[in-house]
Amino acid sequence: MPREITAFSNPLIKRVRELRDKRHRREQRQFLAEGLRILTEARETGRLPQTLFYAAASAGHPLVNALSIDVEAAGGESIQTTPDILSKLSGKDNPQAVVGVFDEFASSLDALERGKADIWLVAERLRDPGNLGTILRTGDAVGAGGLILIGESVDPFSVEAVRASMGALFTVPVVQAEWSEFVPWLRSGPGQLVGLSLDTESDYRAARYASPTFLLTGNEAQGMPPNYAAECDLLVKIPMLGKADSLNAAVATAVMAYEVLAQRRG
Amino acid sequence: MPREITAFSNPLIKRVRELRDKRHRREQRQFLAEGLRILTEARETGRLPQTLFYAAASAGHPLVNALSIDVEAAGGESIQTTPDILSKLSGKDNPQAVVGVFDEFASSLDALERGKADIWLVAERLRDPGNLGTILRTGDAVGAGGLILIGESVDPFSVEAVRASMGALFTVPVVQAEWSEFVPWLRSGPGQLVGLSLDTESDYRAARYASPTFLLTGNEAQGMPPNYAAECDLLVKIPMLGKADSLNAAVATAVMAYEVLAQRRG
Structure with a gap:
């Protein structure tokens, strides 16, 4: 097994770059x-990369060492490499100290325990990986049970989405x-489906949310289709005082989610 | 004056691409x-591009026509071009129907009328153009008087920031x-400087905001320096229930701004 790779032509580098x-x-x-921040967060939640790449200059860092030891103990591979190869892997001029290759994991609706959280996030045809990652980051902060992506969505495992999620x-x-x-699935148990809409007089601060609340955010450009809005138990609007008629999707989700959280906390 | 450009080698295309x-x-x-959405918004606020590029296929669109007429009436130039050249100008595979070249405009602290708005946004060393644009978009929505960028900030006129601002x-x-x-400048008139901090017990929903409120958001990676926090009249925190210790900067700004707005509105 390679312990150090310094050649761009190494087939493993090519394969990882393709991810x-x-x-x-x-x-x-x-x-x-x-x-390091994201990989350490992953490690703390029990997820380790199959392959860890780190720069020679980072070899002495205690968090890099801890990651490296855990990866090898779990049967993975820890590889020292050059800043140039890390740049190539990450696509950034200033590469991070570490890059990890993880097996994809996915959950299913049936695996979700809706009783474990007051807030669930639902996004329809999300297009922007930065928005997806930012919504996950907000989901973590408000204690959301999960993020359900409806329809043709940007890939949550894209480099940009993973980066924006900050772990x-x-x-x-x-x-x-x-x-x-x-x-x-939603109607098979308790849950209030709340949609953001322009076509309602119900202000998001005046509305009352039932637990668990499923917050539905529509596509960035088009909002949600009429039949989605019709399925909602409650439509609310966020006031817009300016010229624009919508907020960024991740911002709208966060403003809503923090209102629900505030009501839950009393 | 050219009315149609179809050659990549045209010097004007090269110069505009450099922007x-x-x-x-x-x-x-x-x-x-x-x-079209952003340029129409600009037009409605009285800002017209010096040069407007539009695809031949968009020539019959009423909003494109309206822009084109106004640009030429104001002494600017309206140029029909190809989708390939629009792609080159915008750096996107799917080009927008129109691209405009605007003269930069900038405001100064002394030109701001602090009495005209209850909320002002202040961001310190903002790094990400998407965050900057998203904060502007939120600022429009909450009726903010303006965005004050402190220190070494990403360029508000970058293509990515303009795009994320949605006008x-x-x-x-x-x-x-x-x-x-x-x-x-802040201390020369009324104004409460409110900073987001992890080092406070004051919840952002329990705090009371005075008008005008200046909401200070710190750098994405490092937060704000201690002397900035010391200058604040009020430090507040947004609850974080998960593993992460911070929100995206644009999200945190929006959650705060909508709380201030809700208090103002009653």
Whole structure:
């Protein structure tokens, strides 16, 4: 097993580099996560990379050492490499100290325990990986039970989404489902489906939320389809005082989620 | 004056393409904005591009026509071009229907009328153009008087920031200032400086905000320096129930701003 790789032409480097591409992630069922903060968060939640790359200059860092030891103890591989190769793997000029290759994990609707959280996040056809990661990060902060991605969504395992999640990909369960699967599952137990809409007079601060609340955010450009809105138990609006008619999707989700949290906390 | 450009080698195309680069924006004191929605918003606030590029396929669109007529009436130039050249200008595979070249505009602290708004946004060493644009978009929505960028900040006129602002760059005044200029200006009139901090027991929902409120958001990675926190009239925290110790900077700003707005509205 290689312990040190310094050649760009190494086939493992080529294979790992390909994980920046969705098609290769699907084929290999693995994804990349970068940075000591994110990998340490993953480790603390019990998720270790199959392969860990670290720069020679980081070899003495206690968190890098701890990661390296745990990865090898779990049967993975820990590889010292050069800053240039780390740059190539991460696609950034200033590479992080570590890059990890993780096996993909996915949850399913049936695996979610809706009673374990007051707030669940549901996003429809989310397009922007930064928004997806930011919504996961907010989900972690408000104690959300998980994020349910409806329809054709950006890949939660993309490098950009993992980066924007700041590690929350490892702490907040993510499920991908069709609307036709989600609705029967939702209606099979308690849960209030709350949608953000422009076509309502109900202010999000005046509304009262039931537990568990499922907060539905529509597509960034188009909002949610009418039949989705019709399925909601409650439609609310966030006041918009300016010229714009919508907030960023991750911002709208966070403003809503913190209102629900505030009501829960009393 | 050219009315149609189809050659990549055209010197104007080269010069406009260079506006994607900060150094060239500084030299030329111009910037790019893309998309019919953003350019129409700009037009409605009285800002027209010096040069408007539109695809031949969009020539019949009423909003494109309206822009084109106004640009030429104001002494600017309206240029029909190809999708490939629009792609090159915008750096996106799917180009927007229109790209505009605007003269940079900047406000100064002394030009701000603090009495005209209850909420002002202040961001310290903001690094991410998407965060900057998203904060402007939130600022528009909450009726903020402006965004004051403290210290070494990402360029508000970068293509990514303009795009993320969804037009709010044209509706929300932006000022760049040093902390050493900002504090004397702030203290020369009414205003409560409120900072987000991890080192306080004061919950953001329990705190009471005075008008005008200046909401200070610290750098994405490091938060705000201790002397900035010491200058604040009030430090508050947003509850974090998960593993992460911070929210995305644009999310934290929005959660705070909507709380201030809710208190103002009753």
